Amino acid sequence: DIQMTQSPSSLSASVGDRVTITCRASQGISNYLAWYQQKPGKVPKLLIYAASTLQSGVPSRFSGSGSGTDFTLTISSLQPEDVATYYCQKYNSAPPITFGQGTRLEIK
């Protein structure tokens, strides 16, 4: 099975910072990658699909890029409401579906 590895596992950044989270697949998955945001005590929310397509209603400070095995989620200017755990998820050749282990983002 394809494994998804996120880095870092956690990070702390200041409001206004540019933040980048990386997701690496153990095999190529083309652009079959989604990103989710899960705020503390809340339900996961779809941010990006097809590696770089922003889900409707998601602020434009979020962006995604990558193809094959290496992907990034970028927040161009970190806001306090962005405190959350972020998960990548591959969905090619499903099932199985695999999520990354998550990246916890905090405000410094």
Next chain:
Amino acid sequence: EVQLVESGGGLVQPGRSLRLSCAASGFTFDDYAMHWVRQAPGKGLEWVSGISWNSGSIGYADSVKGRFTISRDNAKNSLYLQMNSLRAEDTALYYCAKDAVPAAMEYYFDYWGQGTLVTVSS
């Protein structure tokens, strides 16, 4: 407004069974594949099972294959998960999730319910 409301969770002994339900509203239920995703306390997300709009395509995670059965009733706008031979490691919050693409099974999820907690313990 899309709503997914799970029910049926609770405390159950190892080896016993439980049936989860998800009531859907706010969208054309029989246009979309549906899924169950779980999250153990303090842990990450794990896809459990998915079913296509017409029940013609069904998938399971290896961890639940042979023990869990997914089904749906389009007339009742409802999704189900029959869980047998439960183990301690099945303890988690179980989310019902809607596939993002109509008339397909893309396996990414644009709406999630609030979840129902399943605790497997003696």
